[in-house]
Amino acid sequence: MRNEITNRFIESYNNLVETGQVSDKKAFAQTIGISTSMMTEISKGRSNVGISAIQNIVKHFSISAEWLLTGAGNMFHTHSSPLLKDDQTTVTIGKHSDKNNGIPLIPIDAMAGMLSGDDHTVMEYECEYYVIPVFKGAEFLIQVKGDSMRPQYYSGDIVACKRLPLDTFFQWNRTYVIDSEQGVLIKKVEKGSDDAHITLVSENKEYRPFEIAKEKIYSLALVIGVVRAE
Template sequence: MDKISTIKENILQFIENKGIAKAEFYRKTEIADSNFKGRNLKSEIGGNHIVKILATYPEINSEWLLTGRGPMMKEIIEENSLLKEARPVYKVKPIPLVSVTAIGGFGNNSFSISERDVKDYYVIPKFRHKKVDFMLEVEGSSMYPKYSSGDVVACTVINENSFLQWNKTHVVATRGQGIIIKRIKKGSSDATLCMVSDNKDYDPFEVPKEEITGIALVVGVIRLE
C-alpha cells in the first residue's frame, strides 16, 4: 500500500513546486513557521489553516492537499479530464463537522467554533449553493424517520429569532438541555418556543427563550445506508 503523505508534507511540496518563499507563504496564510519545525512537523495542522491555504492558493487541488491523492493543481485536473467541453469550476468551502458539545455559544453576531471542537473538515459539492456554517451528527431517534441516529445534518446559523421558519427542523443550543434537534413551533406564550419531534413516541415540550443560547436551521443531510 502506498504511503499517504501528511498535509504538512504536501504543503512543503507545493511551496517547493511553485517556487514560493517560505516567509511569503507563512505571511499570506498567517501560519507560524514553528508549525514546520522539529516535532511540530509531525503534528496535524488545524482546519482553520487548511481553509486559509485553500483561500490563498485556490489553484491547489483540495483532495491532493488533504490526502496526497490526485494531481496537485486544479488546472491539471481539467487538462486530464475526458470531458473536453467547457464547464464551470466551483470553489467549495470546507465545512467543519463539530461535536454536539461545541455549539453552546452560537446564534450571535460573534459566533465562532473553537478549533478543538472540530472533528474534521469536509468538502461537500452538493452544498455549494447553500450557506452551511457547520455540520453535526444526529444522536438518538426523536426525529426518526426524517433523521436517523448517525445522520450528519448541515446547518445555517440564525442570528435573529425573527428569521425562524416555523415547523422546520432546527438545531437549538440550550443552557439546561444541551443540543436539541427539533421542529420549532410557536410556544404557548411569547416567552417560549415549542420543540416537536417527528417520532410520535416523543411528546412536544416548550423551552423558555431565555434558556436558548443559539439556533441554526437544518438545510441538508448526509446519510449512509
Template structure:
C-alpha cells in the first residue's frame, strides 16, 4: 500500500513499522493522515500490485472520534455488504505481527496480488480471505506474499 524499501535498520520486513505516522494530536485541527490513492477490492484480488509513496497520497483531516489510525482507503465491490458498501472509506491501523490479528475480523491485506478487504482466518502457511456477503469470493493468500496488514478502526459512508 505505502511503498518503503526497508526499515530503519535495513530489514525489509520492518518497513511498515517505520511508516508509523505517530499518535493523533486531537488538539491540532490541522492533523492529517494519508488517503491511499487507489481502492481496495472488496471482491476478488486485483492481480495488480499497487504501491504509493506518502507524497502521492492526498492528506485528509484526521477524524478525531476514531481511534488512532495510519491511513484511509476507499473500498470497491459488494462482497463485504451489507456491513461495508462500495465507496466506504476505511480508517486503518497497521498490524505488525500475526499475534496482533483477531482472526475472523475484517482487515486490509496488501499482497503481491493487490490490496483486498476481507475477513481473515489463519490457515497455516496461508491466510484464508472470506467475504461477509455469502455470494462474495473466498480465496487464500500465501503468507510470504503479504506485505502489510491493516485493521479497520472506523469507516465513513458517503451518501448522495
C-alpha cells in the first residue's frame, strides 16, 4: 500500500505529464534516477517512492519539498498552480526595493554575467530592484528586446528568471534564457535531432527554428513568468 508521500509524488508526476513538462514515464524515470520498471511499480501502488527520487523531482521540476513531504502549501515553488505549456503568469511590477529584498532588473549588457553567476560583473551596473511576491523563486529580471517571441513576449516586456545548472533536464516547450556563442537568447526549447542538441524556437513564425549544440551553451535560466512595468 503506497503512503501519502507516494500519492503526492504520483500526483505531481501526472501533473508534469498533463502540462507537457515531461514526455513520458521513461524520460521522467531517467531524470529522477530510477528505472522505468520502478516507476511503474510506484505508479501502480506496489512500491513507495524513495528519498533519492524525491530529492531529484524537487531539484529538476521545482516541486515543493514541503508539499511533497507534508501536503502543506502548493505543489510548485513559485505558483499556486503550474504553468501550462504555453501559459505565463503576468503581473504588474511591484514596489521598488533595496537589493537585500528585491529582484534585480539586469541591463542587457550584464545578462551573460548574471546567468553565469558572475556577481562582480553585475555589480558594475546600477540595477533597479523590485519586490514581486508571486515570483519568489526568481533570481533576476531582464527586458525582452525585438519581436522574435511575439505574441508571447513583446519588446519591452520583462521576464522573471531562475538560473539552472548546465546539466539540467530541459522541459520541452518551456522558455529559457540561454547564453551561447550566439549571444544571450530568449527562446522556447524543443528536442533536437539527437541528445547533443536542442532546438530553439521563436513564437514569431517569421523566425525559423534552429539547433544549437548543448556544449555551446555557457549558462541558462528558466523563464518562470512575465512582468510588465507600471
